[in-house]
Amino acid sequence: MMEKKIESLKRILEESSYTVAICGSGMMEEGGYLGVKFQERAYDIEEKYGVSPEDLFSSSYFNTRPEQFFRFYKNEMLHHMPEKTESWDALAAMQNAGKLQCVITANIFSMGKKVNLQNFIELHGSVYNNKCSRCGRLYPMEYVRDSKGIPVCESCNGMIRPQITLFGEMVDSRLITQVTDEVEKADTLLLLGTAINSEVFGQYVRYFNGRKLVVIHQRDHHEDHKADLSIIEQPKNILPLLGY
Numbered sequence: 001m002m003e004k005k006i007e008s009l010k011r012i013l014e015e016s017s018y019t020v021a022i023c024g025s026g027m028m029e030e031g032g033y034l035g036v037k038f039q040e041r042a043y044d045i046e047e048k049y050g051v052s053p054e055d056l057f058s059s060s061y062f063n064t065r066p067e068q069f070f071r072f073y074k075n076e077m078l079h080h081m082p083e084k085t086e087s088w089d090a091l092a093a094m095q096n097a098g099k100l101q102c103v104i105t106a107n108i109f110s111m112g113k114k115v116n117l118q119n120f121i122e123l124h125g126s127v128y129n130n131k132c133s134r135c136g137r138l139y140p141m142e143y144v145r146d147s148k149g150i151p152v153c154e155s156c157n158g159m160i161r162p163q164i165t166l167f168g169e170m171v172d173s174r175l176i177t178q179v180t181d182e183v184e185k186a187d188t189l190l191l192l193g194t195a196i197n198s199e200v201f202g203q204y205v206r207y208f209n210g211r212k213l214v215v216i217h218q219r220d221h222h223e224d225h226k227a228d229l230s231i232i233e234q235p236k237n238i239l240p241l242l243g244y
Helices: 002-015 039-049 059-064 066-078 086-096 141-145 173-185
Strands: 019-023 102-105 120-122 125-132 160-164 188-192 212-217 229-232
Touching (some): 002 212, 002 229, 019 086, 102 173, 125 141
Parallel strands (some): 019 102, 019 188, 102 120
């Protein structure tokens, strides 16, 4: 059964004129990272910090309690980042073979850049981009991670701001337009580690009017029947089998 699904996926990709992949939280999970909204992790975080992750990882908390924000951010995100899995190497191979034209993610760990994906859209920014909120000087992730308390600028002593979208913030409208345009262009849309109606990507999936919708996710979902092909498995166990 699985062999037939792999053959079907390979055929879909071979016949596709423009393929777009959307990478959800399952792509972090297969690399050993549970998002802070997962119920079991959210409970642990609230026990540890006395505040829910939705509050801790918000713009209001960053602005009013930066010391507590950075303690949480560094401990729970920068010191426990996901490992790069076989999925990302497979996506790079698909791109190099001309079978993948765009990759979209809301994950903030820049896995696509680590494998040199070209048309790679980071909807919620990246932990590797950090900017002084006063003078605009840029800093690497390691500077923020290794700082004592609140990371401050060496030039002006301003607070450094990770260039990521926090809970409660609006996504850059230019990125929203870019993602919508790519989904509308897609002949084939791959949903990797995310469901059709996910909280983050459901609003974009509805713009898809192409031929084939494919879901590869380790958790079954009642909306999966809407896909042309659904594979209940981690992407890292499927994508390398395509042989690109």
